[in-house]
Amino acid sequence: MxxxxxxxxxxxxxxxxxxxxxxxxxxxxxxxxxxxxxxDAAAVEAMREALNQIYMDGTVVIGEGERDEAPMLxxxxxxxxxxxxxxxxxxxxxxxxxxxxxAKAGPNALAVLAVAEEGNLLNAPDVYMxxxxxxxxxxxxxxxxNKTPTENVEAIAAAKGVKPSEIIxxxxxxxxxxxxxxxxxxxxxxxxxxxxxxxxxxxxxxxPTTTIDVYMGQGGAPEGVLACAALRCVGGQFQGxxxxxxxxxRARAAKWGIEDLDKVYALEELAKGDCIFAATGxxxxxLLAGVKRVKGKMTxxxxxxxxxxxxxxxxxxxxxxx
Numbered sequence: 527m528x529x530x531x532x533x534x535x536x537x538x539x540x541x542x543x544x545x546x547x548x549x550x551x552x553x554x555x556x557x558x559x560x561x562x563x564x565x566d567a568a569a570v571e572a573m574r575e576a577l578n579q580i581y582m583d584g585t586v587v588i589g590e591g592e593r594d595e596a597p598m599l600x601x602x603x604x605x606x607x608x609x610x611x612x613x614x615x616x617x618x619x620x621x622x623x624x625x626x627x628x629a630k631a632g633p634n635a636l637a638v639l640a641v642a643e644e645g646n647l648l649n650a651p652d653v654y655m656x657x658x659x660x661x662x663x664x665x666x667x668x669x670x671x672n673k674t675p676t677e678n679v680e681a682i683a684a685a686k687g688v689k690p691s692e693i694i695x696x697x698x699x700x701x702x703x704x705x706x707x708x709x710x711x712x713x714x715x716x717x718x719x720x721x722x723x724x725x726x727x728x729x730x731x732x733x734p735t736t737t738i739d740v741y742m743g744q745g746g747a748p749e750g751v752l753a754c755a756a757l758r759c760v761g762g763q764f765q766g767x768x769x770x771x772x773x774x775x776r777a778r779a780a781k782w783g784i785e786d787l788d789k790v791y792a793l794e795e796l797a798k799g800d801c802i803f804a805a806t807g808x809x810x811x812x813l814l815a816g817v818k819r820v821k822g823k824m825t826x827x828x829x830x831x832x833x834x835x836x837x838x839x840x841x842x843x844x845x846x847x848x
Contacts, residue, residue: 528758528834531800533613533643541580542639542804543828543841549573549621549637550806551824551845554817557809558631565628566590569621569637569808574598574605577617582606584641587649588618588748592778601649614644618751618797624723627809634723634811639804640755646799648751648791651778654769655747657724660740661732662761671765671790675709675742682740690715696727696738703743710742725805726813728753732760736812744769754796756803759831760838764793800834822847 552572556565570590577584584606590596593603599619606612617639622628624635640647658669658678664685669678676690683690691714697703699719710717718738720727724745730736750766757764767790770776779787806828807814815827826843 528798528800531643531834533615534641534800534802534832534834535613538580538582538615538641539802539830539832539839540841542641542802543806543830545573545576545580546637546639546804546806546828547826547843547845548576550808550817550826553622553628553635553637553808554824557628557635557816560629562625562629566622566625570598573619573621573637573639577605578607580606581608581612582615583609583612584615584617585644586619587616587647588751590621591652615641616644616647617641618647618748618755620725620749620752622808623725623749623752624808627722631809632721633809634720634726634813635808635816636723636726636805636811636814637808638725638752640752640797640801642755642797642801643799646797646801647755648796649782650747650751650796651768651775651782651784653747653775653778654744654771655750656744656767656769657728657750657764658740658742659728659731659753659757659764660762661734664763666763669740669763669765671767675706676713678740678742679710679713679715686739693739694718694737696720696730696741697743698722698724698727698745700743706743723811725749725753725756726811728764729756729760730812732757732762733812751796752803754793755801755833756805756831757793758797758801758833759803759836761836762793764796766791766796800832802830802832804828804830819847
């Protein structure tokens, strides 16, 4: 268990919930409206405004993209009300994890945020990442990204004391995963296909009620870092390897100081030290209930976790509609 950070004061734990609540509430007005960009923009603007009210010298290390791609909450942007004098905080965020889900009113859309002391979150470029994750309770090293999906499922099954056919894997429903899905089904492994939202998919491995044993496949590298911040708080194992499709993406990695393009990152290399992870549901999902409007108020459900204490808080909020 990492030592508690004096920089990540306890006050920050609940402040981070206020930030994800603001983003979720703002995005919720566009659930099912078919406009991904408008929903994302609403969440971004609300999250930025909330972050700028917190006494900190914050730097966005994972955000909406690079400065020329994102007008707000871009990588490198400074946020907080005490820039130059407050505690130095690195921030990884996804104001709306599941923009397509939100536009179509599907499940598991979240507003997500992770914070750590300066230098403790990998400054991951916006590329794909090969990922594999399991929840707590397994022997260290039970998963290995250099092994085949079959070998990993067999290792998890052996550690769990069941047959491989009793394992359920969570996989993003994408054409790029056709071979992975075929291999898993070939050994009788169950697959829960999700349309989007792989932060929630990774975290689902930590909750026995979801029945998900392992997360596999390619998703966004920034989302990988966010998920790792959550796993640092509740336990589990993760391995990730960046995937580069062209020279532009390799150059982007070099820009952020990544030299070994084939490196397999372990959990603590992506998120180390004391971390705080917060998420608020936008739409109903396996992790959190979505925003609801009832009789002049809105209700939210959030979770906030801290690595140093292993504390997980579930926060239900009621917000008056003016």
